[in-house]
Amino acid sequence: MHARMIMAAALLEETWHEERVCGELDLSLTLTTGQAFRWHSLGGDDGITWVGAVGQYVFALKSRDDSTLTYHTLHTPQDHTHTPSHTLRDYFRLDTDLSELCTSWANADPNFNSKVSQYKGVRLLRQDPLENVISFICSSNNNIARISGMLNSLCENLGEPICCYGDHTIYGFPTLDSLCADNMESTLRDLGFGYRSKYVAMAAKSIVEKGGVEWLLGLREKPYAEVVTSLRTLSGVGPKVADCVAMMSCDKLEAVPIDTHVWSVAVRDYGLAKKNKSLTASAYKEIGDHFRDLFGPMAGWAIAVLFVADLDRSGRYKGESIQSPKGSKGKRKRKDQQSLKSAKKRKT
DNA sequence: ACAATACCTCGTGT
């Protein structure tokens, strides 16, 4: 009996490695706050383990302390050109000294300074462009919980299983080819993507026409303005999503994605764009330019930290919305119609 | 340029 248990333990033995982090790394703040949507957390005896795929690699991650990433490689792709160590250092940008950056941002801005001590360790992930665009097309008018559900469902249905860990099966993100299958829009509707189904289906085909994944990866070599212009030719990609992708997977850290929340932070804490009722193109640029001016060439990362600082523990916003003054006539009308349509559908 | 509207779905609050 005892021997059997020891044998079982030996068979399941996991080899853990460590990477030194330049500055801090907080896995929870980095993996659950809306940059990536496919990391699972497992509660263990010695803390939380995060499991997920980075490309075709699958890792289990733990953090021993602020400055150490502890990992176990669950799956290594056949044709890998990089080591697990290299892959993780790249994904988490471990060679970028985050404490140095935070110091310079804190020196530049009192508001950042007042918040950073609680939220150091928010790292900007360097993600795969295809998964990144598709994910953020799905993020429109949506919430993190549902986005995660949609993307996991997408991978389970259209991606390939890579390996298992505990009771989880880890899937790869669907290939561009599989996203171009016939009737993709209706497939995605069945998966609960709603009106984003058409955007995703069209964007996938459009990416193929432009040169596929190579085209997306090639954007990393182009200047920021051109990256945004190129991305915005894809359906479902507007100014905010284009900035997300430019920043998170195309190496344009000067991109400042402005969603309703960053907008309200800009108004509340920086006195910007107050007079506009909607986030116009010029207000969008004004806010972005302000933060680029304030924080410098990696302004997007600084904003990501401020963004996380305004989430509560369940990933919801702390601050009050400045967008809907509660009595807005236009807004009310829209909502009522929306509800009416939903009601009709339910009865039918 | 800017404002107004529609768009799927779903957990939460009343």
Place this chain on the structure above:
DNA sequence: AACACGAGGTATT
């Protein structure tokens, strides 16, 4: 129980 609301927006008037 039923309904309204809003969630990391975008496309189309």
